[in-house]
Structures are given as C-alpha cells and as structure tokens.
Amino acid sequence: MTTHSAFLLSSIIVFLIQYVESLAPATPTCNQESLSQSPPLTPTTRKVTNANDPWSNWNAGKSGNWDSANSGDSWATKPESAAGQKNSASNNWEAAGAFGHPQAYQGPESPEELSAAADDDDWDDDWDDPKSTSPQYLGYKESEPSEAGGPQRGNTRGAAMKLPLNKFPGFAKPGMEQYLLAKQLVKPKEKISIIVGDYGPMWVYPTSSFDCVVADPKKGSKMYGLKSYIEYQLTCTNTNRSVNHRYKHFDWLYERLLVKFGLAIPIPSLPDKQVTGRFEEEFIKMRMERLQAWMSRMCRHPVVSESEVFQQFLNFRDEKEWKTGKRKAEKDEIVGLMVFSTMEPEAPDLDMIEIEQKCDAVGRFTKSMDDGVKELLTVGQEHWKRCTGPLPKEYQKIGKALQSLALVFSTSGYQGESDLNEAITEAGKTYEEIANLVAEQPRKDLHFLMETNHEYKGFLGCFPDIIGAHKGVIEKVKESDKLVATSKITPQDKQNMVKRVSTMAYALQAEMNHFHSNRIYDYNSVIRLYLEQQAQFYETIAQKLRQALGRFPVM
C-alpha cells in the first residue's frame, strides 16, 4: 500500500466516524442522558465566560455609579474581542482570552497548521463513552466558526443568565421562585455550614486540607490511533492515590461546579481551549501548570473541595465508578439558586437594609478590583512585549556594535591595543548575554504576576452573575409586600423569603472572606516573588557588567 492510498484510507475512516457521530443526536438511546441531564445553559455559559464582558450584562441593580458610567466604556469594551481572536495566536494578551499568555506560548501560525489542527480539536474529540456525546457539544462545535461574533454570544449568555431571575426552564429548575417560595426546602445530606468567626461569616474549613498534584502528561490515542489526546495524572496529597484525566474531563468538572455553585462561589474558568499546537511540549507544560493552579485553588475551597462531584472526580477507583459518578453528578438537582438551600448560617437573620448594603459593597469592591487587575494585566502585557521584543534586540545591537568596533580596531596595525580590543569584545558579548537575560526574565517573574492576575480576573468575572442573582432576589423580596397584599403569597411565605435572602447574604460574606484571605496571601506571595526575582535579575546584570569592566586595561 502506498503512502498516498494509506492517507486516503485513513481519511475515509475519519469521515465515517464523524458521520456516525453526527447522526448520534438523532438516536435517543445514545443521547438520553445528555439530553435530559445537561442543563441547557451550561455549554453556552461556559464558552462565553471570556467572550464578553460579564459585567456589561449586569444592569439589574443600577446600584453603583460605576455601572452606568463604565459598562459601555473601557470596562465593557476591553475584553470584547477576546473570544473572537482567542485561537488566532494573536500577540494581544486580551485577545488570547483570560488564560491566553501569548508570549509565553504561541501555537503554530501557518494556515496549513491551523486547518490541520482544527480537525483535532479538544471538544471535537468525543467522550470515551460515546453515549454521553451531548448535542450541546456538537452544537458548540458547529457554532465555532462564528465565534468571532463576541456580542452575539454575549447576548445569548446574557439571556441565559437572566433566566434564573424569572423562571428557570428545564429539568433542574434552580429558579428563584423555587428557592424563595418552596414551602419546605430539601434537606440534603450535603449541608453547608456558615459560622461567624473573627472576620465575620465564614465557611467551615475542613480539619485537614489537601492538594492535588497534576503531573506526568501522557499522550494517549484511540480509534486505532486516529485520535490522540493528552492525559494528566492527578494525585491527591491526602490519599496519595492517582487518577488520570484529560482536559475535557476538567472541562466537565468545571461545568458541573459552575452549574452547582456558580451563583454562590466564583468558579474561575479553566485555561482556554486551544485548537493548534495541542501536542507541543511547551503548550502541554503551560496547560498543566494552569490546570495545576486551577485544581489547587479548587482544593483550597472548603465548599468546592468537599462537594461530592469534586471528590468523585479525584477518588474514583475504576472506569465504572467514574462513569457512575459522572451520571450522578449530571442528575444533581441542587444547582443554581437551590444551592443556598443547603446552607445554614449559625447566626440571626440579617435585615434587608444590611443585606442590600453588603451586596452593594461586594459589587463595588469586585468591580474596582477587576479594574485594578485589568490595569495591571494591560501594563504587564505591554512590559512583557517590550522585555521579550525590542529591548533585548537593542541590547543585542549594542553588543554587536561594540564587537564590530573592536574588530575594526584590531585592523589598525597599531601595537599594544589587543587588551583593549579583547575587553571591548567581551563587553559586547556581555551585552548579548544581557539581551538573553532580559528576554528570559519575564518567564521568571512577570509570568507569575500575570498568571495570578489572570486567575483573579477569572474570579472577578464571576461576580456580576453572583451579585446579579443576589440583587434579583433582593428585588423580589422588596416586592413581596405587594404579593402579600394581593394574597398571591402568605405572610409566612414572605418571612421565609427574608430568611432565605439572609442566608444568601451570609453565604456571600463567607465567600468574600474566603476570597479576601486568599487574595491577601496570593498577592503577597506573587509580588514578593516578583520583587525578589527582579532584584536578582538586576544583580546578575550588574555582576556581569563588573566582570566585563574588570577586563579593561587600566591606563
């Protein structure tokens, strides 16, 4: 068989597989699960997390002066083009999406590579279990080419996120009415306590914390080697047991967490999906680093880390247990606003004025911090470009110019200047070394500052939804007197509503306290690291210059 006919044959096989897959949604037995259990808003919500400014859709409250003043300007426009360009390997940090670190890693840019890699997309890959291939995924794949239309996606999402404020359709129904008005809330096993500590309301932290080490990326393949993927090994520090997961499994977990906790706890998005260069060493390393950061953060969260879906993701014993757990998680009904029904603050109810003030304060702070984080990211991106682009080039030119001059000098025919010429040559080489140091440095310091800020940008991008949910509920409770007057609800219903919105307020404060303590730790660590590395960097340069200086003859 010639190479050409082998290629033809494999192309036909790929086509047939794709064709069978495309028929799958029409086969109820194959898709029963995903059709019924996957909440319809999830994939859309997920995909646009970085696509559009999450804050720009939040105008329910009109409570802060920054909302109307900024939402149409820099705040709204800055991340607009993110999704549209996120796979174009652009040099623009923003354009590369929340986790796009373009200078740190850029995929191949040639059109050939792009089109070749497009067939190999991560979410083009079906699930290992073909039955769970959901129409949403196919739908998402189909809409992929139009992803440049950020605003449309943003609108879709905006609509999706407003649904819970009216009536949440579909199976799971994590709607506002359900939470506020249900006569008796479900009493699930998974009770989430909120206590009041020195810093105010707080989650109850487990007595022993754990982390999860993401390591050992391995290339796997299936369908007789026609489809390849990277599998990472996850090892829990408490059990020391390992499980393997692909990126798409992380993506599944992210979606489950978002659906379940997304209105109470900011769930930062995963590192971006990547079309090109998925098997390049540097990309794999970078993705692993980011998956590690994401997992560690989830492990540190007292509510997320203790949740069944998270525990199951890390601790399944075999393929069967993983699939069972997966199906169970997808059937979970305690999602959306209903998650608050599992929360029990051990404190007296708050009054409405206080609730509203606390909510507004969180809105103001997270908005301001988002501004600050974005400013730092913009500045950092600019600095990264300079440090890896023009600046080292300039040092290289200085180095070359000095060496050229020394070379000219050596042709003078004048005696006794070889010491000087060697010294100038060495000085020139030193500037070439400095060029390399300058170009490499951002990976040693700015990289971590940027990564931390990107993580926080991800967190902060979740707050408009969270605050939107709180404010929606607050508005509903405010209107409840009218409903009592018109006998649409009973006074007891109203009392329940106030109690439940108070629970939400406690949850928000508990989460904010968790957020603040992490923020303080993270920024302290990362700025210290940055300053330490910067100081070392300048010391190294000074040392090299002194060394070069020492070679010059004293006249």
Added chain:
Amino acid sequence: MTTHSAFLLSSIIVFLIQYVESLAPATPTCNQESLSQSPPLTPTTRKVTNANDPWSNWNAGKSGNWDSANSGDSWATKPESAAGQKNSASNNWEAAGAFGHPQAYQGPESPEELSAAADDDDWDDDWDDPKSTSPQYLGYKESEPSEAGGPQRGNTRGAAMKLPLNKFPGFAKPGMEQYLLAKQLVKPKEKISIIVGDYGPMWVYPTSSFDCVVADPKKGSKMYGLKSYIEYQLTCTNTNRSVNHRYKHFDWLYERLLVKFGLAIPIPSLPDKQVTGRFEEEFIKMRMERLQAWMSRMCRHPVVSESEVFQQFLNFRDEKEWKTGKRKAEKDEIVGLMVFSTMEPEAPDLDMIEIEQKCDAVGRFTKSMDDGVKELLTVGQEHWKRCTGPLPKEYQKIGKALQSLALVFSTSGYQGESDLNEAITEAGKTYEEIANLVAEQPRKDLHFLMETNHEYKGFLGCFPDIIGAHKGVIEKVKESDKLVATSKITPQDKQNMVKRVSTMAYALQAEMNHFHSNRIYDYNSVIRLYLEQQAQFYETIAQKLRQALGRFPVM
C-alpha cells in the same frame, strides 16, 4: 513713553543698524581685511562639514572595494539630511547634526520662538570690530534659509575641495603644483619635526602639555543691549591666565585651523551652530561642555597646540593684540598642502609603493571605523530614545498599577491587610523611582559614549579630504615620468616630488599614530565609564527592589 512706542523705537534702531551693516561690503575701507585675507573656500567648507557625506565626494582613488560599494548607500545617505534639519529641533540624532544631542537638549519648538531667535543668530551677530565683517559671513547668512538643500552645498564643497588638486585660486594658493614643484620650499620659523619612535613615525610632543578650561559663561551685550551673546572664559593650565571668547571666535579659530592643517590633521568640527534657545541654561551648559572637549583635544595635539594661531587665541593680552594676531593669522600663506613644506621627517624617503599602501591602509581603517562609529551612534540613539521615552513610562505605569491595586485592596473592609497594602504601595513607588532612574541614566553613561563617538565621527569625516589630497599627489607623482619625458619638468623636479610625497606619507603616519593612541585612550576611558555607571545603575535598582521587598509581611 509707552511700551508700544518704546518697542517701535527699538525696532527702528535695529532696522537702521542692519541697514548700515548691509551697506558695509560696499565700503572698501571697512572690508579690506576680510576681502583679501579670508580664503574663499573656508566658510563653505566649514558649513557643510556635517551637511553631506564627506566620503561620497572622494572617488579619486577607487582603491578600496568599499568605496564604490558603499558610497551611494548607507554610508552616503546616512548623514545626508543632517544640515537640512539641524535647526528643526527634530528628535533624530542624525538630523540634529554631528553634535546635535536632541534628547540631551532641545531648543524651543514653537514657531514664535523660532522666528524670534532667528534674528539673534550667532553668525548674524557681527564682529565686535565692525571692520572685519566679512562678505563670506554675510553670504553665509544669506544662504542660511536654503540650508535644507544639503546636496547643493555638498556639491559646492566638493568643488571647493577639489580645487587644491588642480590650481588653487586666490591669494593663499595652497595648491599642489606649488608644493610639489616649487624650486625651493619656504623655510618658515614654524618647523614641524617628524621622528620615528617605537610605533613608527610620530610628531614631536612638547615637553610640557597644557589644557584649557572653558568655564564661566556670561551673557554680554552690545548696541545698547539690542544684541546679546554668551562669552566663555578660557584659562590655560600652564599660564593660569584667562581670555574671553564667544562661540564665533571659536568658529574663527576652527576655520583657521582647517585652512592651515586640514589636509594633514583631522580638525573635528565645533558643536553645531544653534538658532534657537541659545540663551537657555541647558544649551549653554551643553555647548560649553562640547567647546571644552574640542579645546582639550586641540590642546592635546602637538602640532595644533603649538601653532601660532592657536597660541595667539589663548594668550593675547588685550583687545589690540587679539586683533593684530587675528589679522596675521588670516594672512598666513602656509595653508593647505603647503603646510607639508614645514614638515621635516627625520627618516629616509619612502618608496612610492609603500606610500600608496600606507595611504590605502589609512583609508580602509578610517572608513571601517566610521562605519563602526556610526553603527554605535545609531544603536545608542535608539537606546537613548527608549530609555528616556517608553521604558520609564512603562515602569511608571507598573508603579501606578500597583498603587491603584493597593488602594482598591484598602477598601475591602477585611481586617489585617494594611501591612500588605502599604508594602504594595511602596513597591509601586519604587517602580516610579526606577522610572526616574531609567530616564536619568543615559545622561550619566550613554551621553559620554555618544559624545566620544560623535567626536570621532567628526574626526573620521575629515579623512576623505586628507586621503584625497594624498592620493591626488600620489597620482601626480605617478604621472611625473611623462612630464619628464616631455621636458615639462626636470628629473630633479621629479626627485623633489617623490621626496615631498614621502614627507606627506610620514605626516600621515605620524598623525595616525597620534590618532590611534588617543583613540585607544578615549575608548578605553569611555567604555569603562559606561560599564561602571551601568553596573552602579543596576545595583541601585536591585537595592531599591530589595528595600521594597523587605516591607512585605512574611506569611
């Protein structure tokens, strides 16, 4: 008298003075001196030193492969626009002329200031002694507006510089025939010896050297305060006596030295004439620094420093002695090629092959070094711009972004983070300090590297004329057999010619050895200074960063 009428009156006085001055050339008694003594090529030669590529006019020899290869390209084009833009306060280093240090000093740029200052031009100012107002100066002034036409001026100059190779018209006649064929050379008092030392032919250095300190710039005025100028105090280190000189006096000295020694010794040009901002403190400081560098270099030259014109410039006792010396210098006939007639090498004559090889070697070296120096200047200019422009702006932005973030953090309402926020604020301020350090640094190191290279660019720009003169004479001697055969000259004449071209070759080598020893000293000093300052700079930054780091709480 109102302010308005005072202004009118002074305007009328200025007009009358200018009118009288414009009539001056028509009055023989007033201009006798300058009409007869000023060599006609001088002002033109002077003005275009930076205007056009001096090398591009030198194609007599065709001896190096670089001549034809480069003269039309970067070599010829680079400095082309220098004169055209030199007064436009452009940001371009090249455009600002050989000594234009645009980032170090920029004159006022508003059109009002430009036109106001134009009336006040240095060489618009007449001489203190009105009698010596030379038509050349007026002529130069008139051609001022067309200075943008660099090439035309270059052509004029090219013609002027080729004249000595044919027949030099006018009173001074420093022509080739005169030098090569005069039966008996003048035996002037000012004999210039060339000895052969360890490094080959060399000038005889005076037993005690001296320097001249240029200091104490003072604003003077004349014509009832209508014309102002700056006068510098020059103090010789050997006599400790002082004289005062204005820039135009330096310019006069430069022209005398160029006319007298310009075919034997590279006389670097003075800092550029400046139309605008002549009375601004920073400009005066910078011009003084450059006049100082120029004077020190002239003082270090064993031939120039011992010459009558130079000594007289520094040591006149009163106004009368200065004027007498000035007139005498202008009458000097030992100029151009004739200066070689005062030189006596204490060594056997060289043969023609060796003479030509030595001359070619000098041509190659100076051309290569000119390339190297220009490369370093280009790179340095680019680096200067970055260090004073975008780079500090970026550090400032980093500083501001950190401070903004700390400010946001301080609104969190979370307890116990004030230490962190103060530390971040301090880190931000540190980056603002670093921004200032970065912006200030080029004045501390790059400035001197640039100044030295500019001086050398000035030197090297003189070599095309010097080598052109040598090659012209060599060609003439090569043709001399034909002249002997046709009895146009005698065999004795030919022997004299060989002897005289040998003298020129010795002079060239003596000058090159002087040049090389200075070059080695200068580049050693300036690169050492640069590296030392750079090392200190990076050490300071590292120190500041460590200080900022020390303020962070350890968690």
